[in-house]
Amino acid sequence: MKKFIEIKNLNFSYEGDEGERVPVLHDINLDINKGEFVTILGRNGSGKSTLAKVINMILTPDSGELRIDGKNIAAELTDEELMAVRRRVGMVFQNPDNQLVATIVEEDIAFGPENLGIPSAEIRQRVDDALDTVGMKAFARHSPHQLSGGQKQRIAIAGIIAMLPECIIFDESTAMLDPKGRQEVMDTIEKLNREKGITIIAITHNMEEAVRGDRIVVIDGGRIVKQGTPKDVFAKPYELWELGLAVPQVTELFDMLRCLGADLPESVITEEEGAEKLARLLETK
Amino acid sequence: MLRDITLGQYFPGNSVFHRTDPRVKIVLTMLYIVAVFMADSLLSYLIMTAGTILLIAVSRIPLKTVTSGFKTILFIIIFTAVLNIFWTKGENLLFSFGIINVYAEGLIHAGKMVLRLACLLMGTSVLISYTTSPIALTDGLERLLSPLKVIxxxxxxxxxxxxxxxxxxxxxxxxxxxxxxxxxxxxxxxxxxxxxxxxxxxxxxxxxxxxxxxxxxxxxxxxxxxRCYHGGEGRTRMTVLKTKPLDWILLSVFIAYGVGIILL
Known part of the structure; x- marks a missing residue:
């Protein structure tokens, strides 16, 4: 598989109140393939959001290599090159209210393409396509403040899709939403990954979301401490508990059953799978 | 309580003025203001008033909404009227009370001023506030003023x-x-x-x-x-404002209106 993002020995620190350097990321090595769905987990202050901001060059790393599609972007970039990086790697933030610029939904989605200097007719087309992808066509002429949190976040996603990115980073984009809104946004993210082949980097606290990805990367204290498929990462729940993280409820349940002597050797991460295994276990008894 | 505040005074609708290009509307408003201030003779005042009434009728904004704006400037209107009634000196003294003399000219002058202020308020609010959404107004202003980027x-x-x-x-x-x-x-x-x-x-x-x-x-x-924002340079827009024949017709009507008021 083709590598889309390659990070080698990357370090980042910010300037503290007294001018001292406060290190945040230490020696990060991470490769992300084209079309992959990677979840980044970590407790508050672990550096996961910082890593996201470094990837699309909102923050500049101190040292190390950061390649996007083979091109090293940690080196000096011209404004045009910087714009090109941000077009290819879009970012959706936590608070939907603080990302929307215009007072009309479709005007807001057009904001990105307008900045890129795309001809009017094509912007119109892209906006319609993006609205369609996130399932918000009926709201094209609405004002953002009339929408629910989940709907606003889908508009924010549409605003990024309209720039035709190859990768989208979601920085805790579901953290402020209610369960329904969270479901809407997660479904949209999955759809983008499956149908459009867009590489997804999702930063989250929510374990039920993390199991949806191809790979989980766990960050703690600015270092990558664990990575693998959701099944592998959740196989030993206590390792995650030690890092201040949780595991999906169903995984925890199976772990407890295993401790009580049930014959459940494999870890379980989705509820469907769990229900099936439990049913089979009960049948054999 | 705070939720009741509406954005501007936009009154959605589908009248001629709702459909007019915002740039054209800004120009129309300026023409209208100039026309109202140029009115002098009785005939020109009649045209001014008739034109304003026509404007409100065409916009299909409820009269109650249009006149509600008076509350805010009521004080100014009364102040102007009183000032004109008592301070204008003329030949036809109507009555005198101590040092206060009221002349017929003063009354006429006051009436004219009140009429002018009323027309100004209703006409401009119908042309701009009630029929233009704030976003269209901002957009219109940006495009109308874009030549000023040169300086x-x-x-x-x-x-x-x-x-x-x-x-x-x-x-x-x-x-x-x-x-x-x-x-x-x-x-x-x-x-x-x-x-x-x-x-x-x-x-x-x-x-x-x-x-x-x-x-x-x-x-x-x-x-x-x-989202790649880097200022206005090299930025395109999704919506292209194109003037329609209607805009040009309105523009000629307003020019005729202004010229009529100035000449008569």
């Missing part, structure tokens, strides 16, 4: 600021409501006491509101950067 006037930046302000008014109102409720829950009282006490009670609302507004601004700036 380094930050037209785009100004329009962007207006757009963001409009976008965040409902958000910040909601936030104010939330903070007020939070402070009320801790025993703050905004309704009692004299003016000074009530003003002081607002401080615990304003400080968190400002802090959060600045934080929002920071996040919005990052999000805009992520």
């Amino acid at each position: 380094k006037l930050p037209v785009h930046e100004f329009a962007m600021m207006m757009t963001i302000a409009l976008r965040f008014i409902p958000t910040l109102i909601e936030e104010t409501d939330k903070i007020m409720n939070a402070q009320k829950a801790r025993g703050a009282d905004f309704t009692e006491g004299n003016l000074l006490q009530r003003a002081k009670a607002l401080i615990p609302i304003l400080i968190p509101l400002f802090v959060s507004a600045f934080m929002r601004a920071g996040e919005l700036a990052t999000a805009m950067e992520c």
Whole structure:
């Protein structure tokens, strides 16, 4: 598989109140393939959001290599090159209210393409396509403040899709939403990954979301401490508990059953799978 | 309570003026203002009034809405009228009371001023406030003034600021409501006491509101950067404003109206 993002020995620190350097990321090595769905987990202050901001060059790393599609972007970039990086790697933030610029939904989605200097007719087309992808066509002429949190976040996603990115980073984009809104946004993210082949980097606290990805990367204290498929990462729940993280409820349940002597050797991460295994276990008894 | 505040005074509809290009409407409004100020003879006043009535009729804005604007300028209207009645000197003395002399000319002059102010208020609000959405107005202004970029006037930046302000008014109102409720829950009282006490009670609302507004601004700036915002240079627009035949017809009608008032 083709590598889309390659990070080698990357370090980042910010300037503290007294001018001292406060290190945040230490020696990060991470490769992300084209079309992959990677979840980044970590407790508050672990550096996961910082890593996201470094990837699309909102923050500049101190040292190390950061390649996007083979091109090293940690080196000096011209404004045009910087714009090109941000077009290819879009970012959706936590608070939907603080990302929307215009007072009309479709005007807001057009904001990105307008900045890129795309001809009017094509912007119109892209906006319609993006609205369609996130399932918000009926709201094209609405004002953002009339929408629910989940709907606003889908508009924010549409605003990024309209720039035709190859990768989208979601920085805790579901953290402020209610369960329904969270479901809407997660479904949209999955759809983008499956149908459009867009590489997804999702930063989250929510374990039920993390199991949806191809790979989980766990960050703690600015270092990558664990990575693998959701099944592998959740196989030993206590390792995650030690890092201040949780595991999906169903995984925890199976772990407890295993401790009580049930014959459940494999870890379980989705509820469907769990229900099936439990049913089979009960049948054999 | 705070939720009742509407954005501008836009009154959605589908009249001729609702469909007019916002740029043209701004020009029409300027023509209209000039025309109203040039009215002098009785005949020109008649044309001015007739034109304004026609304007309101065509816009299909309810008369009640249009006249509701009077409340805000009632004081100015009365003040102007009184000033004109008592201070204009003429030949036909109507009555005299001590040092106060009221002349017929004064009454006529006052009537003219009131009529002019009324027309000005109703005409401009129908042309701009009631029939143009704030976003269309901002857009129209940006495009109309874009030639001024040549002399380094930050037209785009100004329009962007207006757009963001409009976008965040409902958000910040909601936030104010939330903070007020939070402070009320801790025993703050905004309704009692004299003016000074009530003003002081607002401080615990304003400080968190400002802090959060600045934080929002920071996040919005990052999000805009992520969406490749780099000022007005090289930026295209999705909607292209094209003048329609209707716009040109309206423009000629308004020019005729203005010329008529000036000549008569």
